[in-house]
Amino acid sequence: MARHVTTQRRAINSAAAWTVALMLFFPILWTVLTSFKPEAQAVASPPIFLGFDWTLQNYVDVNEQRDYFRYFVNSVIIALGSTALGLVLAIPAAWSMAFVPGRKTKDLLMWMLSTKMMPAVGVLVPIYLLFKTLGLLDTRVGLVVVLTLMNLPIIVWMLYTYFKEIPGEILEAARMDGATLKSEILYVLTPMAVPGIASTVLLNIILAWNEAFWTINLTVTDAAPLTKFISGFSSPQGLFYAKLSAASTMAIAPILIMGWFSQKQLVRGLTFGAVK
Amino acid sequence: MTVSLRALLGATAFVALTGVAMAETTITVATVNNGDMIRMQGLMDDFYAKNPDIKVEWVTLEENVLRQNVTTDIATNGGQYDVLTIGTYEVPIWGKQGWLASLNDLPADYDVDDLLPAIRGGLTVDGNLMASPFYGESSMVMYRKDLMDAAGLTMSDAPTWTEIEAAAKAMTDKSKEQYGICLRGKAGWGENMAFLTAMSNSFGARWFDEAWVPQFDQPEWKATLETYLRVMTEYGPPGASNNGFNENLTLFQQGKCGMWIDATVAASFVTGKDSTVADKVGFALAPDNGLGKRGNWLWAWSLAIPASSQKQDAAKAFINWATNKDYLALVASKEGWANVPPGTRTSLYSNPEYASIPFAKMTIDSINAADPNAPTVKPVPYVGVQFVAIPEFQGLGTSVGQEFSAALAGQKSVDEALAAAQALVTDEMTAAGYIK
Numbered sequence: 162m163a164r165h166v167t168t169q170r171r172a173i174n175s176a177a178a179w180t181v182a183l184m185l186f187f188p189i190l191w192t193v194l195t196s197f198k199p200e201a202q203a204v205a206s207p208p209i210f211l212g213f214d215w216t217l218q219n220y221v222d223v224n225e226q227r228d229y230f231r232y233f234v235n236s237v238i239i240a241l242g243s244t245a246l247g248l249v250l251a252i253p254a255a256w257s258m259a260f261v262p263g264r265k266t267k268d269l270l271m272w273m274l275s276t277k278m279m280p281a282v283g284v285l286v287p288i289y290l291l292f293k294t295l296g297l298l299d300t301r302v303g304l305v306v307v308l309t310l311m312n313l314p315i316i317v318w319m320l321y322t323y324f325k326e327i328p329g330e331i332l333e334a335a336r337m338d339g340a341t342l343k344s345e346i347l348y349v350l351t352p353m354a355v356p357g358i359a360s361t362v363l364l365n366i367i368l369a370w371n372e373a374f375w376t377i378n379l380t381v382t383d384a385a386p387l388t389k390f391i392s393g394f395s396s397p398q399g400l401f402y403a404k405l406s407a408a409s410t411m412a413i414a415p416i417l418i419m420g421w422f423s424q425k426q427l428v429r430g431l432t433f434g435a436v437k
Numbered sequence: 438m439t440v441s442l443r444a445l446l447g448a449t450a451f452v453a454l455t456g457v458a459m460a461e462t463t464i465t466v467a468t469v470n471n472g473d474m475i476r477m478q479g480l481m482d483d484f485y486a487k488n489p490d491i492k493v494e495w496v497t498l499e500e501n502v503l504r505q506n507v508t509t510d511i512a513t514n515g516g517q518y519d520v521l522t523i524g525t526y527e528v529p530i531w532g533k534q535g536w537l538a539s540l541n542d543l544p545a546d547y548d549v550d551d552l553l554p555a556i557r558g559g560l561t562v563d564g565n566l567m568a569s570p571f572y573g574e575s576s577m578v579m580y581r582k583d584l585m586d587a588a589g590l591t592m593s594d595a596p597t598w599t600e601i602e603a604a605a606k607a608m609t610d611k612s613k614e615q616y617g618i619c620l621r622g623k624a625g626w627g628e629n630m631a632f633l634t635a636m637s638n639s640f641g642a643r644w645f646d647e648a649w650v651p652q653f654d655q656p657e658w659k660a661t662l663e664t665y666l667r668v669m670t671e672y673g674p675p676g677a678s679n680n681g682f683n684e685n686l687t688l689f690q691q692g693k694c695g696m697w698i699d700a701t702v703a704a705s706f707v708t709g710k711d712s713t714v715a716d717k718v719g720f721a722l723a724p725d726n727g728l729g730k731r732g733n734w735l736w737a738w739s740l741a742i743p744a745s746s747q748k749q750d751a752a753k754a755f756i757n758w759a760t761n762k763d764y765l766a767l768v769a770s771k772e773g774w775a776n777v778p779p780g781t782r783t784s785l786y787s788n789p790e791y792a793s794i795p796f797a798k799m800t801i802d803s804i805n806a807a808d809p810n811a812p813t814v815k816p817v818p819y820v821g822v823q824f825v826a827i828p829e830f831q832g833l834g835t836s837v838g839q840e841f842s843a844a845l846a847g848q849k850s851v852d853e854a855l856a857a858a859q860a861l862v863t864d865e866m867t868a869a870g871y872i873k
Binding site: 200201226227285286289290299382393395396401 | 465469470471475478494496497498499500502505506509510512513514515516517518683684686687688690691711
């Protein structure tokens with residue numbers, strides 16, 4: 162009986178998990194399917210799921226209209242650059258908060274997080290003017306800096322959480338063996354927190370890759386990433402959903418593939434220290 | 438020194454000198470994604486042949502994203518763009534702000550007097566041409582001739598709203614998913630409010646009186662909204678509150694609409710290869726109520742130069758090429774007259790080849806029937822047929838559009854929607870200082 166209940170519960174859990182997973186995945190599946198439809202069938206009512214005239218024409222049109230590779234390279238540089246710079250700044254910050262906390266550490270962490278609550282458009286004009294003065298408009302360097310600052314609170318929070326799980330005694334032992342602060346962070350703390358750092362890196366790359374507000378507003382042509390590439394395929398008059406879907410599929414494909422291959426690492430990092 | 442080394446050095450020096458002589462000016466053109474603009478990008482070889490020292494970088498963006506990007510850049514004097522694609526709504530506002538460079542000094546072959554007077558009037562600020570029209574449009578009735586014949590009705594070239602309602606009733610057969618009329622219902626200042634504001638003009642309504650007092654509590658607006666909701670509820674498609682231009686285009690192309698009142702540029706789509714009813718479409722002017730104003734709008738996508746651009750000469754050369762009569766002839770030679778950007782030049786409509794296109798006459802008649810400087814029956818303090826050319830209108834239009842869209846969805850009555858519109862517009866206009 163107990164075994165029967167367990168099996169039944171397992172089946173229900175599996176069904177629930179599959180349902181949620183399909184619900185989450187369906188918009189992506191629909192985008193991919195739409196990208197292979199002729200424009201007229203992309204907006205057909207009732208919607209056509211699989212029985213449409215499959216075509217690659219949308220991908221041909223998208224590539225004829227825009228240089229995908231240029232946008233792709235910009236996205237890679239901006240996502241990797243902002244992640245690397247973010248880690249360089251966040252690891253020491255998270256170390257100090259986790260192992261040498263002060264009276265206001267918690268408040269500081271909350272304040273950092275609260276900066277994410279402000280609507281980005283509220284500071285668009287000041288940042289635009291600052292970038293103009295510094296000559297950073299439409300540059301990859303400018304976007305790396307701004308995306309680093311946007312995601313820094315999340316990186317610090319995640320690393321802080323992972324570092325808190327590492328026993329302070331291990332670091333103390335390293336210190337007693339003569340390790341300098343730099344050696345302690347580089348050779349003792351960082352290797353132990355690799356799963357957490359890896360998931361932080363992955364999450365930050367995804368956030369930077371998908372960031373649309375700043376990447377669209379602070380770029381024109383030279384530094385424009387894939388978010389700007391997609392934006393150009395929406396049309397006020399005329400059918401555009403199939404081409405827009407093709408552009409979206411091309412834009413999300415790299416990050417989906419990266420997520421697929423690194424999902425183990427991502428889940429391991431996100432659940433790091435969750436079960437004791 | 439060997440001969441080959443000398444030759445190499447000589448070639449290098451020649452290339453370097455040529456590079457200096459042919460120094461390129463790169464201009465950045467911001468544009469929306471529509472068929473005419475994409476076609477222009479494919480014809481750039483002609484521009485480069487005539488202007489070998491100018492290179493064009495294109496930035497194509499979704500309409501609202503473009504508006505936000507360009508507004509930020511112009512307001513901060515960023516200078517990132519050299520040519521902008523802007524609508525008739527922005528030109529008077531940005532021109533008054535001093536954000537745009539005057540185009541009065543375009544070369545003689547531009548032939549400014551050839552521009553359609555209504556379009557030119559909407560792009561002129563204090564006597565200065567601030568943008569050059571790339572294509573212009575009005576709105577008109579597109580209807581199914583076969584369904585009208587089957588119902589024993591004839592559409593006049595200049596119908597009234599009474600005729601439209603009778604035709605909608607006669608063509609509706611919901612059991613066959615055939616709806617007498619399709620109109621915009623999706624909320625937005627450029628969506629349902631473009632249609633409803635233009636429609637209200639033909640009912641004698643107006644957004645504001647001469648003292649900027651909102652007029653949604655007046656009987657003319659009530660008559661407008663009651664008519665709109667009645668025809669859409671009884672003869673329109675289900676879920677119409679989600680339908681904008683593209684959704685209605687799809688419905689019409691699939692043969693589900695008896696009539697569609699919308700942009701004149703839709704004529705080429707409903708008679709194009711994607712339409713199942715391409716050979717059954719007739720055209721008529723937007724309806725009126727015998728008050729002297731029709732329910733048609735006026736819009737143009739135009740090219741302008743921000744005052745912050747450092748490359749104004751090159752930008753003007755580009756605009757002259759893209760909006761010149763020669764460009765229309767170029768498109769016609771490559772893609773046929775039906776694909777020429779419409780609604781900008783008088784000479785196009787006097788061209789017999791273009792005049793033979795089925796929707797050409799009705800397009801020009803519709804454009805000529807709109808007057809952005811006197812859009813309504815009663816006097817108003819603003820410019821604009823389907824919009825009010827003040828910076829606050831984007832927000833106001835969308836908020837009011839949400840109220841009217843909710844009424845179409847059955848969530849509000851006519852009186853509730855109008856009262857809410859009156860209250861919110863009064864609040865905003867008071868806060869903005871228009872109402873003392």
